[in-house]
Amino acid sequence: MLKRFRRGDSGMIPIVIGLIVLAAYFQIRSSVFLSTGNLTNLMVQATIFVLLGIAEVWLLLLGEIDLSAGFNAGLAGAIAVILVDQQFHWSWYFAVGLALIASTGFGALWGFLVIGLRLPSFIVTLAGQLGLEGLVLWIVDSQGTGGSISIHEPVLYNIVYGDFTPLFTIIFIVVTVLGLSFSLVRTNASRASRNLESVPMLLMLLRIAGLVIGGGLLIWIFNSNRGKFTPIHGMPFAILIVGVVLGACTFIMNKTKPGRYLYAIGGNAEAARRAGIAVNRYRLMAFMMTGLISGIAGLVYVSNLNGISDSINGGTLVLYAVAAAVIGGTSLFGGRGKMVHALIGGVVIATIYNGMALIQLGAPQQYIATALVLLGAVTIDSLARRGSTIVK
Amino acid sequence: METTPENDNLTSSAVGQSGPVGSGVDSSAPMLLSLRDITKSFGAVQALQHVDLDIPAGQVTALIGDNGAGKSTLIKTVSGIWAPTSGSMYWQGQEVHVHTPRDATHLGIATVYQDLALCDNLDIVQNMYLGREDTKVGLLDEISMELATTKTLKDLSVSTVKSVRQLVGSLSGGQRQAVAVARAVMRESKLVILDEPTAALGVSQTAQVLDLIKTLSSHGIAVLVISHNLNDVFSVADRIAVMYLGTLVSHGPIANYDRNSAVEMITTGKSDRVAALAASN
Numbered sequence: 033m034l035k036r037f038r039r040g041d042s043g044m045i046p047i048v049i050g051l052i053v054l055a056a057y058f059q060i061r062s063s064v065f066l067s068t069g070n071l072t073n074l075m076v077q078a079t080i081f082v083l084l085g086i087a088e089v090w091l092l093l094l095g096e097i098d099l100s101a102g103f104n105a106g107l108a109g110a111i112a113v114i115l116v117d118q119q120f121h122w123s124w125y126f127a128v129g130l131a132l133i134a135s136t137g138f139g140a141l142w143g144f145l146v147i148g149l150r151l152p153s154f155i156v157t158l159a160g161q162l163g164l165e166g167l168v169l170w171i172v173d174s175q176g177t178g179g180s181i182s183i184h185e186p187v188l189y190n191i192v193y194g195d196f197t198p199l200f201t202i203i204f205i206v207v208t209v210l211g212l213s214f215s216l217v218r219t220n221a222s223r224a225s226r227n228l229e230s231v232p233m234l235l236m237l238l239r240i241a242g243l244v245i246g247g248g249l250l251i252w253i254f255n256s257n258r259g260k261f262t263p264i265h266g267m268p269f270a271i272l273i274v275g276v277v278l279g280a281c282t283f284i285m286n287k288t289k290p291g292r293y294l295y296a297i298g299g300n301a302e303a304a305r306r307a308g309i310a311v312n313r314y315r316l317m318a319f320m321m322t323g324l325i326s327g328i329a330g331l332v333y334v335s336n337l338n339g340i341s342d343s344i345n346g347g348t349l350v351l352y353a354v355a356a357a358v359i360g361g362t363s364l365f366g367g368r369g370k371m372v373h374a375l376i377g378g379v380v381i382a383t384i385y386n387g388m389a390l391i392q393l394g395a396p397q398q399y400i401a402t403a404l405v406l407l408g409a410v411t412i413d414s415l416a417r418r419g420s421t422i423v424k
Numbered sequence: 425m426e427t428t429p430e431n432d433n434l435t436s437s438a439v440g441q442s443g444p445v446g447s448g449v450d451s452s453a454p455m456l457l458s459l460r461d462i463t464k465s466f467g468a469v470q471a472l473q474h475v476d477l478d479i480p481a482g483q484v485t486a487l488i489g490d491n492g493a494g495k496s497t498l499i500k501t502v503s504g505i506w507a508p509t510s511g512s513m514y515w516q517g518q519e520v521h522v523h524t525p526r527d528a529t530h531l532g533i534a535t536v537y538q539d540l541a542l543c544d545n546l547d548i549v550q551n552m553y554l555g556r557e558d559t560k561v562g563l564l565d566e567i568s569m570e571l572a573t574t575k576t577l578k579d580l581s582v583s584t585v586k587s588v589r590q591l592v593g594s595l596s597g598g599q600r601q602a603v604a605v606a607r608a609v610m611r612e613s614k615l616v617i618l619d620e621p622t623a624a625l626g627v628s629q630t631a632q633v634l635d636l637i638k639t640l641s642s643h644g645i646a647v648l649v650i651s652h653n654l655n656d657v658f659s660v661a662d663r664i665a666v667m668y669l670g671t672l673v674s675h676g677p678i679a680n681y682d683r684n685s686a687v688e689m690i691t692t693g694k695s696d697r698v699a700a701l702a703a704s705n
Contacts, residue, residue: 222567228570229587229589288563288564289559289564292550292554292557296543296550296554299543299546300541303542304543307541307554307556308555308556309555
């Protein structure tokens with residue numbers, strides 16, 4: 033492992049260790065931190081950073097960025113909230129559908145500008161951020177409810193505040209753990225049967241043990257009672273959404289041609305072009321995926337806030353999202369990164385956010401602590417990579 | 425032109441259109457690719473003038489010449505980066521029109537440019553199959569790609585890479601060249617064009633690449649290699665083609681040349697020694 037670390041292939045081990053250190057510190061300062069109720073709360077807080085982080089990874093892999101993702105999320109959230117409530121009373125699926133079409137459409141618009149006019153994505157999406165902020169303010173304020181609209185529609189409300197039953201929580205987590213273990217074992221067995229390099233049995237068992245322990249912990253956390261007056265059990269729906277988005281994106285990146293081509297384009301666009309890959313089509317796809325997933329993040333976000341307000345800070349959100357991806361190990365220069373980086377980075381940011389609030393530190397300390405973790409993560413990554421054989 | 429290149433070869437009338445010295449074509453070898461009277465102009469600049477060149481299968485043809493002589497223009501024409509202004513191209517005796525790189529790839533012409541066009545962040549297998557991945561029910565079939573990559577590298581006697589799952593960014597210059605060439609070969613290429621394959625390499629790396637070129641030609645693949653290094657040329661080439669100011673001034677078997685005459689041809693466009701050697705052969 034030390035050798036892998038020196039090779040710049042340390043994976044997420046340093047940041048996982050960092051996360052454990054943070055958790056231990058907060059637990060010492062506040063005995064509530066590791067309670068199941070707070071951990072569930074922390075995970076729900078992390079959903080917005082994780083989802084927006086996943087959205088950003090799509091573009092970071094190409095060496096591009098979307099600074100508008102935070103307000104694109106806000107816009108999707110606002111559209112959904114307004115259409116299901118207020119005077120419109122749309123069904124939630126039409127409202128959600130239109131919200132996601134809008135966010136995907138804005139992603140496509142940035143894509144067209146960046147690809148068609150060869151403008152830098154940083155500037156295009158910076159303009160996008162300002163424009164979408166204006167649009168969000170305009171449509172929220174035009175409802176005449178004093179700058180904030182709350183949700184009265186059950187489906188949107190329950191994204192975060194609704195839970196699966198404890199039984200379904202168990203079934204879902206057990207099936208996920210079994211499925212992942214099975215696919216690990218099967219891939220490894222079919223490689224071994226063709227005399228290809230395969231993972232040793234012991235390491236395989238360790239990985240599966242890790243999955244089982246992780247799954248068990250999640251069941252325990254979600255299924256313990258976390259209600260103060262009435263009992264609350266089960267996994268919040270929002271966690272399932274994050275799981276499905278993360279799983280689907282990881283699958284596309286690892287198992288399909290478009291995923292492979294995005295890595296290739298991020299690594300060497302000219303080489304990809306000469307290999308016959310329709311580079312611009314895949315770049316546009318990445319912009320649209322960023323928009324789509326930003327929209328999903330927006331729906332979870334408004335559910336968590338139980339409404340939309342004109343003071344939504346999409347600018348800070350998007351920077352947290354980029355920070356989450358980078359803390360997890362994704363490069364800003366393209367070609368290197370994974371969807372799961374957004375998960376681990378998002379959880380780190382939520383941990384700081386949650387823990388600092390518990391030990392009653394204010395926003396100033398939270399910002400400074402996040403800054404230090406971000407700097408620390410990129411420094412460790414860069415140092416590990418210095419002697420490495422991997423170029424980026 | 426009425427006659428096919430084969431007829432030209434039989435009567436040796438292909439020689440001498442632009443007055444090349446010692447461009448004897450041995451009529452026994454079947455010509456994989458024949459260029460006749462190829463001209464390429466960029467506005468007023470004539471980058472190629474009336475080039476006639478024959479490339480036989482299973483042999484290494486070295487294309488030499490000074491900077492600006494038109495070597496790169498010629499290979500870009502053959503590999504379909506641009507179409508010639510005039511002239512004809514024959515592939516296995518049939519006239520062909522190559523307008524795009526895709527046309528060239530279709531015929532079986534693979535060009536490995538100096539920059540190699542590899543993705544450093546992908547591993548060897550992923551680079552070898554880039555743009556033409558094997559799939560199984562729509563998903564990437566990593567195992568079949570890995571097996572085929574291993575086999576191709578073995579066929580080419582490339583033994584220096586530790587694992588085909590190594591990132592290409594971690595390979596040496598010679599290994600990278602080998603991966604780029606292996607990728608060309610795996611696409612069932614009949615003609616592999618190499619642009620300065622040893623330019624940036626050290627001594628042992630160069631030797632690896634030269635061995636690889638020999639292996640290719642022993643597999644029946646035609647190789648057209650651009651090189652500045654006459655040591656390399658004389659150690660691998662079966663044939664030499666010399667360009668000078670946009671014209672192909674000489675081409676023929678390596679035996680018609682020696683180092684001095686090659687240098688003379690490159691710098692002045694003519695050499696009495698080549699004529700003498702050709703006559704004595």
